[in-house]
Amino acid sequence: MATNNQDETPSKPSAAGERILVVDDDAIIASSLSEFLKLEGYDAVSASCIADAIAELERKPAAVVITDINMPKGDGFELLRTMRQRFPEVVPIVVTGYGTIESAVEAIKMGAYDYLTKPIVDDEIRLVVQRAVGQQALLRENRTLKQQLGMRFSLESIIGNDYRMQRVFELVETVADTRTTVLISGESGTGKSLVARTIHQISNRRAKPFISVSCGAIPETLLESELFGHVKGSFTGANADKPGKFKAADGGTLFLDEINSASSAFQVKLLRVLQEKQFEAVGSNKTETVDVRVILAANVDLKKEVEAGRFRQDLYYRINVVNIPMPSLAERLSDIPRLSDHFLKKCRAEVGKEVLGFTPEALAVMQRYHWPGNVRELENAIERAVVLTKGRFISPDDLPSSLLESPPAGAAGRREDVWSPMPLKLAIEEPEKRIILAALKANQWNRQVTAQQLEINRTTLYKKMKRYGLEFETAGATG
Ligand SMILES: Nc1ncnc2c1ncn2[C@@H]1O[C@H](COP(=O)(O)OP(=O)(O)OP(=O)(O)O)[C@@H](O)[C@H]1O
Ligand SMILES: [Mg+2]
Structure with missing residues (x-):
């Protein structure tokens, strides 16, 4: 290994002690490289072939693997492939012979983080390893963050x-x-x-x-x-x-x-x-x-x-x-705007269509229906609507015709005859909400007029609209 300019040694890596695996069929190169890394404060080990390298990784994971490309028993590319599948958090660096830049490019394409060319220069390796260790810390941090997010997301997906x-x-x-x-x-x-x-x-x-x-x-x-x-x-x-x-x-x-x-x-x-x-x-x-x-x-x-x-x-x-x-969904019709929005976002990404929301009429139709198939039926209806719609907002025409058929007389398709114990205050919510929605709709969402007709003050109307998810500030927005 060539040695230059020891004075300009960059400060010792903060990640000292990290495990680094050197893979080279040439025992002299492997040991001199790992000796150098040990002096740099790393926990360096070496392997002379792919199989040994994998066994070593299985035994104890490393932060970084530095591997030669040309080796008699399985080349570095093979190791890169295995690492990508089985040890995705270990950062690979490849070492190529002088003048074989093509294989370095190939290795980068296969997931190598960086490459070194022989003869290896101390300063170069110091820098490359330091960066790779930093990259590994980042990967690790990302994984923890993702796990934490995953936990939050999972509750938020309901x-x-x-x-x-x-x-x-x-x-x-x-x-x-x-x-x-x-x-x-x-x-x-x-x-x-x-x-x-x-x-x-x-x-x-x-x-x-x-x-x-x-x-x-x-x-x-x-x-x-x-x-x-x-x-x-x-x-x-x-x-x-x-x-x-x-x-x-x-x-x-x-x-x-x-x-x-x-x-x-x-x-x-x-x-x-x-x-x-x-x-x-x-x-x-x-x-x-x-x-x-x-x-x-x-x-x-x-x-x-x-x-x-x-x-x-x-x-x-x-x-x-x-x-x-x-x-059942019929028991919680006030959740329909949020659920619809959730499914819209989910499937417009899949379908690749820029659908922005629902018209108030479409939302009203959805909130009048009795949804025997519950959330699954809603999800399917929205998926279908996103595929079918020609506009930027889903309108009643885009919804399955079953939703538009007039609900059974009297019960409005809802299950008021089915009683499950609950405070009267809560039991009144659904009908109250339905009445407010009907009034708003009849008045083109004019709150002033609606409040007057219902003989309640406007603040009360606002509060109730908010409570029931009836907030359609601008036409077409889902609130
Ligand atoms: N509260 C919710 N928020 C978001 N998506 C929901 C919600 N409830 C159900 N879904 C979605 O609706 C679909 C049906 O839900 P799921 O399969 O969990 O219902 P289920 O009660 O298990 O039905 P089944 O009795 O037929 O097995 C799924 O795609 C699910 O992700
Ligand atoms: Mg199920």
Whole structure:
């Protein structure tokens, strides 16, 4: 290694002690380079071929890898490929022979952070390594930030301002870091699966698997083997040992969707695993223990199922420790502007169309509909509208015709006859909101006139509009 100008040594790297792996088939180059790096304060190690380098990285991750390109047993490009797949946070630097700039360019394209040309000059390597270590610190920091953001994002990906949704958020946050079994109940499309996944993502189990099993989609005869696994020969077709989902979810979360469709024999087994965290694979007498957090979802009222004798009472009590009831969309029509906006942003990026929002008429139509398919139906309607619309704002014409059909007489398509206990003050909100919306619409959103007609003062009207998400300042904006 050539040596120049020792006096101009840049200040010692602050990241001293960082691990650096030198890969070169030439033992003399490898050791002199790592000796130099050790003197610089790094924890330098060397490897003489790709396989050794990978083994070394597996043993202990490095901040930076400096690799030769031309080596007899697998070249540097191969190492770059493996690093990109398996060690994306290690920063690679390549060393090329004099006059082979093409391979340096190729290496950069493949993800190398920088390159050094032989003969390697001390100052050059000092600088390049220092920069690479800095880059690695940045990668590390980014990852932590992303993780933190990921946590925030995951809660923010559930949209809802309605008081029932506020309750959902509180419960999700409260139970996330516990091992409590959680039962999420609600109609199809209300966000049960989304909530289950979110609980896992914000929990301390997030780095471990989230495994989802739809109990309704798997034939009853296979469900047990699917969850607990089976041993070879335990039934026709069991040609090899197969671990089940409980095992796969060890350390993480198992989401049992549509639990109401599980057979009673299966319910017995489930009760045991929930109580004792123990089970046996089908055909095996070896008891296995797992650490799994179980979340269940039901799209029918399980209590009624128990009363009808279709669901075991003991299991019901066991899983109903924390119940998160998901409100139907019809119960929280005031969330429609926010939800619509969320789905609009999500799909206009995918579709690549510059759709800015909804006309007040379109929003009014959406807020009058009864949404039997809940949030999923809303999401689909908006996706369709974004594809179809010719304007910058989605209008009623862009919405599925089912939304425009006049709602059933009297009930306005809503479920006022279905009673769930709540304070009168809250029960009055929906009809009040509907009346205000109708009045605003009839008056082209003129608040002065609307307030006069309703015989309330304008401030009261403003407050109520804000509360119900009826804020359409400018025509077409979604508020
Ligand atoms: N509050 C919400 N905010 C944002 N998106 C939501 C919300 N609720 C549901 N969604 C979206 O609506 C769709 C349906 O939700 P999800 O699949 O979670 O419903 P589900 O209750 O599990 O339905 P099913 O009973 O049919 O399994 C998903 O794309 C989901 O991301
Ligand atoms: Mg679901």
